Amino acid sequence: MKKNIIIILVLFTLGFSLSEKRMVEITFNELTELQQLVDMGIDLDHHRTRSEVHAFVSDEEFLLISQMNFGIREIPNEAKLYFEELKQNTMESRNPMEDYHNYIELTAFLQDIADNYPEITRLESIGQSVQGRELWVIEISDNPGVNEIEPEFKYVANMHGDETVGRELSLYLIEWLVEGYGSDPRATDIINNTDVFIMPTMNPDGFESGSRYNANGTDLNRDFPDQFSDPNNTTIGREPETRAVMDWTWDHHFVLSANMHTGALVANYPYDGPNSGVYSACPDDDLFIHISLAYADAHPNMESGGFSNGITNGAQWYAISGGMQDWNYIWEGDFDITIEQNEVKWPSSNQLAGLWEDHREPMLVYLEEVHDGVRGIVIDADSGEPLSANISVQGIDHDILPDPENGDYYRLLSAGTYTITAQAFGYLAQSETVTVPLSGYVEQNFEL
Ligand SMILES: [Zn+2]
The missing domain is CATH 3.40.630.10 (Zn peptidases)
Incomplete structure (x- = not known):
């Protein structure tokens, strides 16, 4: 008897893991309810409106979702067809x-x-x-x-x-x-x-x-x-x-x-x-x-x-x-x-x-x-060697690094005036003000 139960359990588990996920439409009332699906690890698809989303679910997930405050129905997987x-x-x-x-x-x-x-x-x-x-x-x-x-x-x-x-x-x-x-x-x-x-x-x-x-x-x-x-x-x-x-x-x-x-x-x-x-x-x-x-x-x-x-x-x-x-x-x-x-x-x-x-x-x-923003080369003023400097933009908390081989950096920015700082360990930081044009780039090299 016990053996049978184990076999049934194994088959049951296998069935879930082997069967391909089904494509479903899930309906909801509030956008924020989607978070429940995300937290469950449901694989949401790209299609979504204000009230429904497509997803791929296992049989087990289908059951779980249908017991929650969502509508769920299987839909044809057009791509597969x-x-x-x-x-x-x-x-x-x-x-x-x-x-x-x-x-x-x-x-x-x-x-x-x-x-x-x-x-x-x-x-x-x-x-x-x-x-x-x-x-x-x-x-x-x-x-x-x-x-x-x-x-x-x-x-x-x-x-x-x-x-x-x-x-x-x-x-x-x-x-x-x-x-x-x-x-x-x-x-x-x-x-x-x-x-x-x-x-x-x-x-x-x-x-x-x-x-x-x-x-x-x-x-x-x-x-x-x-x-x-x-x-x-x-x-x-x-x-x-x-x-x-x-x-x-x-x-x-x-x-x-x-x-x-x-x-x-x-x-x-x-x-x-x-x-x-x-x-x-x-x-x-x-x-x-x-x-x-x-x-x-x-x-x-x-x-x-x-x-x-x-x-x-x-x-x-x-x-x-x-x-x-x-x-x-x-x-x-x-x-x-x-x-x-x-x-x-x-x-x-x-x-x-x-x-x-x-x-x-x-x-x-x-x-x-890729050609818009500010770009240039960061080198050691004495040796001329490329430097692994941090390139930061005042007011934007996201630094970038130059290419380590050539020292060239590309900081994408939309049009405007910015203060750019290059900073490398053991060197004095250098800041410059640049104006990025509507289209294209402004060049700003740094010698630290
Ligand atoms: Zn995709």
Whole structure:
């Protein structure tokens, strides 16, 4: 008898852990009630209105929520359904640039670019997914592989495997940049003056199985260090995809970045926590609003996505813990936002060309924001060697560091007059007043 109970218990537990989470719609009365779901660790999806939110829940969570003061019902997972439909298509009938690239096609596409444009591209794998797929990153620069005195920028897409638009837009952007180099002044300018990194998919396993999660069932946008719940900035205990992105980020000195999602149409900026429905301003709130608006304003109809001006503070929308954007900003000095590019997560492939039309200008304008603010070089006045100085802005409690190799720093700021201080251990601090123009940067070097 006892043995039977144990077997039943084991099967019961297995059933919960093995069954895939279901997509549900949860209705509520007050935005702040969402916090109860966040505290329970419910995986909220991007779709939310004033009275309902989409989420992924286990059977157990479904039961718990239905016993609380929420409405809950299962809804069809459209992305998954479309994925199943796509899988029915044969490879031969697909036109790669009109259709989604699977892992093999994506790899071939990137290798082709790297082969055809060796002077301005460098393809590298920054690690492997749980199932052993390469995590590709392509660098586009006039001197790829060289740490120049230029700001580094990154786009990361498809960290949720079933949010696929950014994955394809990454390929469009890569192609647009390399094909325009030397002929299109804007593409040429970007490549000559920026070190651009593009990661079309952070979750190749999720894409191949039509799932939000990686192959271990983890939501990668909940797997990063978190200022409130997990403040250890280490890779210990994290998923391979997360570890790869963290290590890669540590190898570079990214100034600005964005990660691309679908499920809504909005530019979402830090902080992402701690309380759902409550605005959580970071020290650079003004700047984040400015760069988020830069994206939203350049899009033909982002303001129609149900958010004021097409942008939102992360926590005010819904709080998450372990998101990538807060980690980039808090620990890496890299200004990062989360761009929701389409309300339908996995739209029909015949919409991709139109989506590129809509998002090309926003993606370029956002990338070019990396050149706004104050920048310069910090060196030792005697030796001329680069210094690891702290760069602070009076009134903004968020310091940044120069690139340790060249001593170049990039402090993104919106237009205005600021007092900038460079401070290094064993040196006299130096302060300067600078005026950042409406567009572009002001240069301020420091010799300490
Ligand atoms: Zn997402």
